[in-house]
Amino acid sequence: MIHNPGFLLTVLAFVAVIGPLVFVHELGHYLVGRWCGVKAEAFSIGFGPELFAWVDKRGTRWRIAALPLGGYVKFKGDMNAASMTDPAWLQLPASERAQSFPAKPLWQRAAIVAAGPAINFLFAIAILATFAFVHGESRTPAVAGLVQPGSAAAAAGIVKGDRIVSLGGREMATFDDIRLYAQIRPGEPVAIVLDRGGQQIEKQGMIGSVTEDDGFGNKFRIGRLGLAPGDPVIEPVSLLRAPVVAIERTGQIVRTMVETMGQIVSGGRSVKELGGPLKIAQVSGQAATLGLESFIFFAALISINLGFINLLPIPMLDGGHLLFYGIEAVSRRPVSPQVQEWAYKSGLAVLLTMMVLVTFNDLSSFGLWKSLSGLIG
Numbered sequence: 001m002i003h004n005p006g007f008l009l010t011v012l013a014f015v016a017v018i019g020p021l022v023f024v025h026e027l028g029h030y031l032v033g034r035w036c037g038v039k040a041e042a043f044s045i046g047f048g049p050e051l052f053a054w055v056d057k058r059g060t061r062w063r064i065a066a067l068p069l070g071g072y073v074k075f076k077g078d079m080n081a082a083s084m085t086d087p088a089w090l091q092l093p094a095s096e097r098a099q100s101f102p103a104k105p106l107w108q109r110a111a112i113v114a115a116g117p118a119i120n121f122l123f124a125i126a127i128l129a130t131f132a133f134v135h136g137e138s139r140t141p142a143v144a145g146l147v148q149p150g151s152a153a154a155a156a157g158i159v160k161g162d163r164i165v166s167l168g169g170r171e172m173a174t175f176d177d178i179r180l181y182a183q184i185r186p187g188e189p190v191a192i193v194l195d196r197g198g199q200q201i202e203k204q205g206m207i208g209s210v211t212e213d214d215g216f217g218n219k220f221r222i223g224r225l226g227l228a229p230g231d232p233v234i235e236p237v238s239l240l241r242a243p244v245v246a247i248e249r250t251g252q253i254v255r256t257m258v259e260t261m262g263q264i265v266s267g268g269r270s271v272k273e274l275g276g277p278l279k280i281a282q283v284s285g286q287a288a289t290l291g292l293e294s295f296i297f298f299a300a301l302i303s304i305n306l307g308f309i310n311l312l313p314i315p316m317l318d319g320g321h322l323l324f325y326g327i328e329a330v331s332r333r334p335v336s337p338q339v340q341e342w343a344y345k346s347g348l349a350v351l352l353t354m355m356v357l358v359t360f361n362d363l364s365s366f367g368l369w370k371s372l373s374g375l376i377g
Helices: 007-035 087-091 106-135 175-183 242-266 277-289 292-310 318-331 337-365 368-376
Strands: 040-055 061-075 163-167 189-196 199-206 208-213 219-224
Touching: 007 040, 007 061, 007 106, 007 277, 007 292, 106 242, 106 292, 106 318, 163 175, 175 219, 242 292, 277 292, 318 337
Parallel strands: none
Antiparallel strands: 040 061, 163 189, 189 199, 208 219
């Protein structure tokens, strides 16, 4: 039976997810930076007031801050936690200047920045590979074992025994592919290609829409065709193949993120579905009540999400830095400090706007605004 987590479990679960993932992300920057000979002046988990800190023999200040919503590594030559270049690095003594981030070749700077998101993906792949090795891989054929009467599949003319060749032009290799495709497209039209007794049949259908409750009072709209598989097929996964399966699953998750984001941008999906730190905290607690495996799997999903978000080409994020390095590689000269400053300010405004929006959505999902309107009324 699913139980709602208490406040203490929610907080502890949130910290247990975000803390290690932020550490892993920043550790990627730190380790590649050290490999490239860049001195790290500070390694921070969290923002805001410092709770405690220590300085290691290399002179790096390791700090734990009050707000566990992120972190940063401040390298020599950085002006701030956003890694804006400090013009004063040029006045440093030659020995110190050589240890500065801006002094390094373009490829090293890009490698240091990319290492954070990369290690988040590798962390998730390691978890998913372990699950694949332990539990095997679902390879249930994309065949209709059962067609629910009155469902979207029935309306499209799909019958028991049909093999779903493709949906919307995308090949369906397994039944899981059908589920993953349909669940983020409620109410959308879809072109269907079937194999019925060796003959290919093309049909037009509409993906059904259902509202489900996750057991914690959260309702959400998902797509359903109304198909059930035949006998499940679980294939064992060797130690060598496990990483391949994990990479494929990670790719599926990232593709779903990209497609969902595209739906929000195009207006096909409401921005109210975006969640922020409060929602992550809530779901962390919920995942913790479902057992250790569910909690670890949730951490893998958040790690992929963290890596993906950081690669978006928004200044202040790793993807923004990589965008600047890409421009520098093409133009053979760095982006001017004025343009960088403008871009960082714009990026900060975008991030703050997004934070306000997702926090508003989080509080709405918790029923705060309804409660306040009730008090006012």
